[in-house]
Amino acid sequence: MNKICVLTSGGDAPGMNAAIRAVVRSGNYYNFEVVGVERGYEGLMSGQFIPLGPLEVGNIIHQGGTFLRSARSEAFKTKAGQQRALEVLRKNSIQGIVVIGGDGSFKGAKALSDLGVSTIGIPGTIDNDLAYTEFSLGFDTACNTILDAINKLRDTMESHERVLILQVMGRNCGDLALYSGLAGGAQAILCPEVPISTKKLVDIIIKGRDFGRRSFLMVVAEGFSTAEQIKAQIKEVGEFSVRTVVLGHTQRGGSPSGFDRRLGTQFGAHAVRLLKNNKTNRIVGIKENKIFDIDIKEGLSQKKIFNSELYEIAMM
Numbered sequence: 001m002n003k004i005c006v007l008t009s010g011g012d013a014p015g016m017n018a019a020i021r022a023v024v025r026s027g028n029y030y031n032f033e034v035v036g037v038e039r040g041y042e043g044l045m046s047g048q049f050i051p052l053g054p055l056e057v058g059n060i061i062h063q064g065g066t067f068l069r070s071a072r073s074e075a076f077k078t079k080a081g082q083q084r085a086l087e088v089l090r091k092n093s094i095q096g097i098v099v100i101g102g103d104g105s106f107k108g109a110k111a112l113s114d115l116g117v118s119t120i121g122i123p124g125t126i127d128n129d130l131a132y133t134e135f136s137l138g139f140d141t142a143c144n145t146i147l148d149a150i151n152k153l154r155d156t157m158e159s160h161e162r163v164l165i166l167q168v169m170g171r172n173c174g175d176l177a178l179y180s181g182l183a184g185g186a187q188a189i190l191c192p193e194v195p196i197s198t199k200k201l202v203d204i205i206i207k208g209r210d211f212g213r214r215s216f217l218m219v220v221a222e223g224f225s226t227a228e229q230i231k232a233q234i235k236e237v238g239e240f241s242v243r244t245v246v247l248g249h250t251q252r253g254g255s256p257s258g259f260d261r262r263l264g265t266q267f268g269a270h271a272v273r274l275l276k277n278n279k280t281n282r283i284v285g286i287k288e289n290k291i292f293d294i295d296i297k298e299g300l301s302q303k304k305i306f307n308s309e310l311y312e313i314a315m316m
């Protein structure tokens with residue numbers, strides 16, 4: 001193998017640039033030619049390649065987003081689209097590919113692997129919804145972004161003795177709400193994995209008031225409900241001063257944390273080492289602070305286990 005490419009796909013995540021940088025630097029270390037694919041699988045099918053060397057990836061480790069840009073492509077979900085990508089890779093003498101993205105992107109990576117392309121996946125999604133790895137790129141940075149918002153919101157909620165309902169991302173996974181809510185000292189955390197009644201939320205406010213608490217922070221994952229719906233439900237039960245904030249795509253941007261920069265660098269280096277050793281159809285991850293890799297299908301088949309112990313502590 002002497003020429004590989006790297007692409008970013010699906011929702012972007014802070015740390016993706018650190019991973020791209022590591023793929024290039026590790027690839028060059030092993031004397032691979034490395035090219036970047038712009039705009040995910042769309043760009044792969046249309047041959048949007050850019051040569052990448054130390055110069056092109058200098059000064060990007062601290063940048064959020066992905067300088068290769070990302071795209072969602074329905075065409076690549078088809079056999080014809082995947083065949084098109086294979087032809088483009090062959091025409092450009094590219095033998096290996098590193099895909100940085102979430103579960104959807106990994107399904108695309110498996111399709112390429114099945115067609116005989118050496119393929120390695122790096123987990124990049126702020127939701128942290130990939131069960132096989134403890135952390136995906138972007139999750140730590142997004143938690144810090146949420147925490148920064150919580151710190152600011154707590155000030156004004158306390159000044160006005162209000163209830164603040166903060167809606168965070170996480171379509172099917174409550175990790176962003178759980179980890180940032182715990183770190184932010186939230187009085188209630190609402191995750192899709194754990195049902196909680198409006199009565200329980202109101203009880204939390206009333207009991208808190210009884211011992212003198214004047215303001216309340218509730219963090220809700222978008223996969224559970226919306227901040228406005230929770231506000232309406234609470235206000236139906238009692239006269240509370242409630243404000244809502246939806247952080248939205250703020251969580252997807254920003255300079256990656258040190259953790260995400262290190263994780264992206266380690267993931268990128270591990271991915272290239274796998275290609276050098278002619279491995280394919282693997283996705284890299286981290287478990288108990290160790291970088292590892294697993295078969296794509298096996299990794300994607302694992303079911304995410306919600307951290308109930310952390311949730312219990314956070315709700316005490």
Ligand code: ADP
Nearest residue numbers: 010011072073076077101102103104105107108
């Ligand atoms: P994420 O990777 O963050 O989960 P998506 O689910 O949007 O993001 O997937 C990103 C891209 O991966 C899609 O736009 C599509 O090009 C490709 N993809 C998703 N699912 C499949 C699939 N089952 N087979 C082939 N490609 C897929």
Ligand code: F6P
Nearest residue numbers: 011012125126127169170171252
């Ligand atoms: O990457 C995951 C995610 O940020 C989800 O948490 C969110 O619901 C979704 O992507 C938003 O997708 P888009 O960027 O396409 O609006």
